[in-house]
Amino acid sequence: MTAVVTPILHVDMDAFYASVATRDRPELRDQPVIVGGGHRGVVLSASYQARAFGVRSGMPGAQARRLCPQAVTLAPDFDAFSTVSRAVMETFRRVTPLVEVASLDEAFLDVGGAVRRLGPPEAIAEQLRARIHDEQGITCSVGLAATRSVAKLASRRAKPDGVLTIAPDQVVEQLHPLDVGELYGVGESTRSALRALGLHTVGDVARMPLEVLQHHLGRASGAHLMDLALGTDRSEVVARNAAGFGLGEPDRSMGAQETFGRDSADRGFVLRQLLRLAARVCRRMRGAGKVGRTVAITVRYADFRTLNRSRTLPEPTDVTQEVYRTAVALYDALGAHRDRLRLVGVRVEGLVSRAGVHHQLELGEPDHGWADADRAVDRAVARFGSAVVGPASLLRHDRGTRRSVAG
DNA sequence: TCTGGGGTCCTAGGACCC
DNA sequence: TCTGGGGTCCTAGGACCC
Numbered sequence: 147m148t149a150v151v152t153p154i155l156h157v158d159m160d161a162f163y164a165s166v167a168t169r170d171r172p173e174l175r176d177q178p179v180i181v182g183g184g185h186r187g188v189v190l191s192a193s194y195q196a197r198a199f200g201v202r203s204g205m206p207g208a209q210a211r212r213l214c215p216q217a218v219t220l221a222p223d224f225d226a227f228s229t230v231s232r233a234v235m236e237t238f239r240r241v242t243p244l245v246e247v248a249s250l251d252e253a254f255l256d257v258g259g260a261v262r263r264l265g266p267p268e269a270i271a272e273q274l275r276a277r278i279h280d281e282q283g284i285t286c287s288v289g290l291a292a293t294r295s296v297a298k299l300a301s302r303r304a305k306p307d308g309v310l311t312i313a314p315d316q317v318v319e320q321l322h323p324l325d326v327g328e329l330y331g332v333g334e335s336t337r338s339a340l341r342a343l344g345l346h347t348v349g350d351v352a353r354m355p356l357e358v359l360q361h362h363l364g365r366a367s368g369a370h371l372m373d374l375a376l377g378t379d380r381s382e383v384v385a386r387n388a389a390g391f392g393l394g395e396p397d398r399s400m401g402a403q404e405t406f407g408r409d410s411a412d413r414g415f416v417l418r419q420l421l422r423l424a425a426r427v428c429r430r431m432r433g434a435g436k437v438g439r440t441v442a443i444t445v446r447y448a449d450f451r452t453l454n455r456s457r458t459l460p461e462p463t464d465v466t467q468e469v470y471r472t473a474v475a476l477y478d479a480l481g482a483h484r485d486r487l488r489l490v491g492v493r494v495e496g497l498v499s500r501a502g503v504h505h506q507l508e509l510g511e512p513d514h515g516w517a518d519a520d521r522a523v524d525r526a527v528a529r530f531g532s533a534v535v536g537p538a539s540l541l542r543h544d545r546g547t548r549r550s551v552a553g
Numbered sequence: 554t555c556t557g558g559g560g561t562c563c564t565a566g567g568a569c570c571c
Numbered sequence: 572t573c574t575g576g577g578g579t580c581c582t583a584g585g586a587c588c589c
Contacts (some may be wrong), residue, residue, distance in 0.1 A: 162589095190589095194579085198579090203589085204589090206576095248588090248589080249588080250589080251589075324585080329588065330587090330588085331588085332587090333586060333587050333588080334586090334587095335585080335586060336586075336587085367586090374584045388589095440581085440582090452584095453583085453584090454582090454583065454584070454585095455582085455583080456581085456583080457581095457582085457583060458580085458581060458582085
């Protein structure tokens, strides 16, 4: 039996949010559809019909509507996206346990151990595509290669609704003519830096001495980029869920941020937002059994300048009041009370499992009561549902009617 | 109607310790 | 009496991804 040379699959749903949002609405099947992009928002997903007008995800909603005024705009339903995503990932796991979920709509699979059972990787890719189409009513594209980064590149070039294999002996001819920006991890900033060095294509980078690359990009980034350009990235596919999607993953941080409906220079308003966000983050942490020591805030000014400030506590916490107090101290230390802000965020970093932390009990500890209060709130949420507190429902509706926990 | 919200990882400088 | 050198923690910032 010959060795499997392209056992790594990268599966990427086509226009995932837009596809899920319209799959039960045949009247929208051939329409330009935009998901997201409401007031002060950006496009989360655009159907291929909308993309034909130049609409892209990440684009401000206002710009998208200028480009394609006839597009149907839908609010995101993250509960539905998550449900479809979980089902898709389960389909993958019926083929191989080596499924690395990268986000709601994409995953890497190592099918090297499944070829005896299911046939060559290309056949497996087609089986998966057929199953997902039958079971979920959406299409996906698959890239096959010997490495993750090349597989990822292949899936993008296979879109929409296609399959592309890049065998090891094709890597140079396929990769090297591409713009460096096509490489995973090369965004606009790195691309500009590389262009300033006269490096435009992947091949240009591959021919550069490693030391020169590292001098300009840093040690780790330079080495990583060279690996990508040569197609020699050896990182393996590990079975895991994506960060931020729960299920026992070692989350390193949890946070929440929100752009205001309109810019505000009102300290009282900002503090109420910080409390809401701290409460939301801490509730999620308690639900996940996590505590963290570093509290960070994000402040974005009306002119889009964005600052981060953080403070590390003596002990990890999941207590809303403690995170809130720290967030307020960080905000006050900025001296931004007179400035108009468009967004604040609260994040807790350095998360560890609460079970592994021995809490130092102090006499007359003031936070004890607050921890009790948190648990009472958690019980109320568990009993009456999270319709007004869950992140998904906040995004779906309630923007005007959201209940404030601020006192 | 300009520019979301969830994350991860890397770098660099200063403090601090041995 | 003339300033090493490495490791770790903390903080700030930035790039990037979906």
